[in-house]
């Protein structure tokens with residue numbers, strides 16, 4: 291992906307053992323298409339060398355406000371004016387305190403103070419010992435920096451370099467990268483609560499066998515990520531898939547269609563958008579055996595009979611909340627042919643304002659897809675692209691439709 295193409299990030303390092311993770315983060319930002327200008331405090335240089343950061347960023351590293359390499363001798367102005375964001379990772383407790391007071395006695399804090407507030411956002415990735423993180427002074431500083439317009443990322447939890455365990459260590463480079471990418475996405479669903487179903491369901495025949503399908507869950511997980519990036523609170527009800535939960539998304543794991551229905555019914559009252567991407571099994575064995583069904587050597591096969599599963603999307607869409615403006619419902623249709631006609635018919639049958647069609651065999655398990663959006667106004671084609679790109683476009687389309695209906 292090239293999610294940071296065209297973005298210029300000033301990556302500020304302050305003193306902390308987490309500086310070693312900034313090296314990986316620098317690479318990851320560049321891999322996503324960003325250009326990175328590293329600025330290091332004197333304390334940071336105790337933990338990692340400028341040589342490493344220069345080699346990774348392919349730019350000279352700056353560390354002093356007296357650096358004469360800039361013709362006007364004002365690196366704090368020049369470097370901050372060309373940035374799309376200043377990202378301080380790691381940001382020590384001391385540096386947070388310094389930012390809070392608007393102190394500016396070395397290049398990095400000077401740049402943060404001198405940056406145009408409306409054009410250059412400040413992103414802070416704290417890294418410190420758990421006692422320092424929990425200290426009332428740090429709590430106050432986080433709250434005040436946020437009130438001053440900075441974005442303070444979460445911290446990680448677990449083993450710390452000092453040997454203690456708890457909150458305060460820096461997020462992993464990939465998590466920081468995801469948070470930076472999310473920061474730049476338009477917040478079209480801020481204040482919304484999105485509920486998503488994803489993946490297949492598994493319908494037991496006996497304790498060791500069952501019926502499922504080839505849905506990978508990738509489209510639904512991408513939609514969760516895109517909705518979260520767009521500022522929504524997101525709850526994911528996932529069938530059995532082995533995908534990592536997107537950052538900031540609350541996940542409820544289920545197995546059968548009936549489990550999924552129950553979880554969705556528990557979550558739907560809080561949701562304002564419901565997106566059903568799950569490939570729910572249409573039928574389940576009428577009576578799942580308590581014990582493994584054995585071969586008896588006679589060559590006879592077991593008689594399986596089926597009953598229809600509840601239609602989760604239709605149940606939610608036709609509930610009083612689904613019928614009101616409080617909940618916007620979106621269905622998916624995985625078809626093998628006649629996509630348009632099938633999607634239009636399914637939209638009416640399910641009673642949803644928006645139905646998204648895709649060709650099942652062309653999407654199951656793939657990283658890319660193509661979508662056809664069908665609503666009461668007409669049809670919109672989304673050409674083949676990565677599932678994440680399509681998910682972001684779909685979220686933008688949902689936001690437009692929600693705004694239009696008020």
Ligand code: C5P
Pocket residue numbers: 487547566567568569570571572599600601602603604620621622623624636
């Ligand atoms: O009827 P069909 O399975 O083709 O409908 C697909 C849409 O309905 C998808 O959005 C799917 O998640 C949802 N669905 C559901 N519960 C079912 C069957 C489908 O929520 N039992």
